[in-house]
Amino acid sequence: MITFEQAIAAVLRAAKSLPPAPTPVEQAVGRALAEDVRSAVEMPPFDKSAVDGYAVRAAEVSPGARLRCRGLVQAGQSYKGRLKPGDCVKVMTGAPVPAGADAVVMVEETAENGGLVEFSRTMRSANIARRGEDIKKGQLILRRGTVITISHIAALAAAGRGRVKTGALPSVALVNTGGEIVPAGRPLGKNRIYNSNGPMLAAMLRTDGINAAPLIVPDDAARLRAALAKALESDIVLVSGGVSMGDYDLVPGLLKELGVKKIFHTVRVRPGKPMFFGLKGKKLVFGIPGNPVANFMAYLAYVRPAIRKMAGRPDYAPLFLEGACEVKFDPRTPRRAMVLSTVRAAADFSLTPVANNGSADILALAAANGFTMVPEGGALRKGEKTKFISWL
Ligand code: AMP
Ligand code: MG
Numbered sequence: 001m002i003t004f005e006q007a008i009a010a011v012l013r014a015a016k017s018l019p020p021a022p023t024p025v026e027q028a029v030g031r032a033l034a035e036d037v038r039s040a041v042e043m044p045p046f047d048k049s050a051v052d053g054y055a056v057r058a059a060e061v062s063p064g065a066r067l068r069c070r071g072l073v074q075a076g077q078s079y080k081g082r083l084k085p086g087d088c089v090k091v092m093t094g095a096p097v098p099a100g101a102d103a104v105v106m107v108e109e110t111a112e113n114g115g116l117v118e119f120s121r122t123m124r125s126a127n128i129a130r131r132g133e134d135i136k137k138g139q140l141i142l143r144r145g146t147v148i149t150i151s152h153i154a155a156l157a158a159a160g161r162g163r164v165k166t167g168a169l170p171s172v173a174l175v176n177t178g179g180e181i182v183p184a185g186r187p188l189g190k191n192r193i194y195n196s197n198g199p200m201l202a203a204m205l206r207t208d209g210i211n212a213a214p215l216i217v218p219d220d221a222a223r224l225r226a227a228l229a230k231a232l233e234s235d236i237v238l239v240s241g242g243v244s245m246g247d248y249d250l251v252p253g254l255l256k257e258l259g260v261k262k263i264f265h266t267v268r269v270r271p272g273k274p275m276f277f278g279l280k281g282k283k284l285v286f287g288i289p290g291n292p293v294a295n296f297m298a299y300l301a302y303v304r305p306a307i308r309k310m311a312g313r314p315d316y317a318p319l320f321l322e323g324a325c326e327v328k329f330d331p332r333t334p335r336r337a338m339v340l341s342t343v344r345a346a347a348d349f350s351l352t353p354v355a356n357n358g359s360a361d362i363l364a365l366a367a368a369n370g371f372t373m374v375p376e377g378g379a380l381r382k383g384e385k386t387k388f389i390s391w392l
Helices: 005-013 148-156 195-205 222-231 253-258 294-310 362-367
Strands: 023-026 053-056 066-073 087-091 103-106 110-112 116-119 140-142 165-168 170-177 214-217 234-241 261-266 274-280 281-286 371-372 388-390
Touching: 005 066, 005 261, 005 274, 023 294, 053 066, 066 103, 066 294, 140 148, 140 362, 148 362, 195 214, 195 234, 195 294, 214 222, 222 234, 222 253, 222 261, 234 294, 253 281, 274 294, 281 294
Parallel strands: 066 087, 170 214, 170 234, 234 281
Antiparallel strands: 023 165, 053 087, 053 103, 066 116, 110 116, 261 274, 274 281, 371 388
């Protein structure tokens, strides 16, 4: 009987990455990039006003100074001609700054009267986002192998990409065996139980981007053979139940008839000792014992890592982190035990600001995994505690 580690290693050895495919960026979260993505454009693509205000020559602005307003530019349009001395042009946030202007005064610091604009203070900042200051044309946005997260999408889209080449997700067929299994929502009937594994595995698959509808099949050789033959059209077959030593545990025998090569059938772990894994060509077949906890554990230990490896993700290995036991764990089994537990994160989080060019800086967003809360008008000392929000 092989060890838990050997079983995981055998599954990962068998899982081969699928050919990459183009994916719409809004569907790419969780996918591994199969290309270096470079920006097709500069960001911003022109000198852009960062505020609603008046484009000016900064040297002409002082408290009480007046300039004649020569026009209004909204975002998406531009001012024809060059700003002349003594003039200003009203510009909206996101509009190109007219040639000849070197600053934009916020509208809040002005008063307009009969086409003359009076300023209440000297210039403090230019309020112009310079062409290319966030992203240069051809700049590397995300490297091949990056697992795309929600904070990467804006950067990919701003770089001009509607689709990116990513690792492809395997198709998965989900089969729940057992004459006692009934889908939730139906009357239960005598001697029956509701299908827990089907919805649970379908939900777990969805967290990995895969849609699969559970199919319930009774322990009847002909019907089960037909269902498994059909399931073998998918890249991964996920069968629950019917893999143990009972008289009606027909799955391993039928899989053999269907040309599936057994890699292992028992693992020295609890839960999940009867645990069939086989291959038909590049197709992976998992036969998990019916107990829902065994299904849950098998998904985390074998199925998700296999899916991620097939999808080209570098972070495919099951994530085993270290923690400390609060009480004695005594599972009383000679096998390796995986004991259902509660986990508390006790260690502190450390927060560091990401250098950025302001709220249009999507590369800073892509480099970040949280927002740290700083109180009104305040700063935070090193070591000070504050709130943060994270999405990873
Ligand atoms: P088996 O591996 O088929 O011998 O099933 C082991 C136990 O898990 C039995 O008590 C089954 O009734 C139960 N079981 C099997 N499949 C499911 C399922 N899809 N949902 C909930 N329980 C199940
Ligand atoms: Mg069964």
